[in-house]
Amino acid sequence: xxxxxxxxxxxxxxxxQNMESIVxxxxxxxxxxxxxxxxxxxxxxxxxxxxxxxxxxxxxYFKVPNPVxxxxxxxxxxxxxxxxxxxxxxxxPLTDTLVRFRAAHATAQDAVLNDVSEAFIREFNLxxxxxxxxxxxxxxxxxxxxRKLCPKSMEILQQMGKTGAQVQIIVADGLSSTAVETNMxxxxxxxxxxxEQAKISTGTPLFVKYGRVAVMDAIGEALRPxxxxxxxxxxxxxxxxxxxxxxxxYNPRLGMVESERTVVSNIHKGGTPAAEAGAHLVDIVKxxxxxxxxxxxxxxx
Numbered sequence: 159x160x161x162x163x164x165x166x167x168x169x170x171x172x173x174x175q176n177m178e179s180i181v182x183x184x185x186x187x188x189x190x191x192x193x194x195x196x197x198x199x200x201x202x203x204x205x206x207x208x209x210x211x212x213x214x215x216x217x218x219y220f221k222v223p224n225p226v227x228x229x230x231x232x233x234x235x236x237x238x239x240x241x242x243x244x245x246x247x248x249x250x251p252l253t254d255t256l257v258r259f260r261a262a263h264a265t266a267q268d269a270v271l272n273d274v275s276e277a278f279i280r281e282f283n284l285x286x287x288x289x290x291x292x293x294x295x296x297x298x299x300x301x302x303x304x305r306k307l308c309p310k311s312m313e314i315l316q317q318m319g320k321t322g323a324q325v326q327i328i329v330a331d332g333l334s335s336t337a338v339e340t341n342m343x344x345x346x347x348x349x350x351x352x353x354e355q356a357k358i359s360t361g362t363p364l365f366v367k368y369g370r371v372a373v374m375d376a377i378g379e380a381l382r383p384x385x386x387x388x389x390x391x392x393x394x395x396x397x398x399x400x401x402x403x404x405x406x407x408y409n410p411r412l413g414m415v416e417s418e419r420t421v422v423s424n425i426h427k428g429g430t431p432a433a434e435a436g437a438h439l440v441d442i443v444k445x446x447x448x449x450x451x452x453x454x455x456x457x458x459x
Contacts, residue, residue, distance in 0.1 A: 239397035284365035304370035323361035326383035330369030334391025348436025378410025
């Protein structure tokens, strides 16, 4: 065999191997595409529109093909809404999984960046105040300013606030406006009804825009209630952007330490339901008033 024939044979072999590789890659791509199309079609409703993919519980979303122990996987998923068992296409997540991840991330961003609506504040007859933060950017970068009231709001508080109430109710946006607007319509009426039945007096209900937890200290210093409670949105995650927390303090004042606060967290439909939380908070208020303390000194029954 001549040198020219040898080179030609080598070239033909290389080309043949490359073609086989290309065909294999094409078949793999078609398989992945078919899978993606199936996933996308799964979220279409009967009228052809797409459903809200963030409404699908991650405990029910499972994409691992032929798992060795499906029951073990499901046990893990039942304990957390984390993205377990979402699978991949090659070294990357499935398109459906990636879209769900990005949608959850967008929901969390909206919860932080959106403001609680004026309609909501009016509906619950809340007196609107603002922390020392001028805007959302300053609120996110200067937590210390979120713990104070701006001078104008301090004037409003002194004019419209009721001093010496047994319980001062404060609502703040915190880090999730979504949590506030989702949970307060059930939580606040249940809480107020329970306080009324227990004959516990309340001050002027307040809303603090750009408020952090410790803004309750500044309000407590000005109004001197026996107990202050602030309900505000928790920092959202990919699993939940609707979680609310309630912090309670006996004799709220400037200079309080965190151990003096009692907190009820994870108030949302997947944790403690809002109406149930409202009733539970009434019981805690009763104990705080009876024992005249809160935080680690409070003995909860």
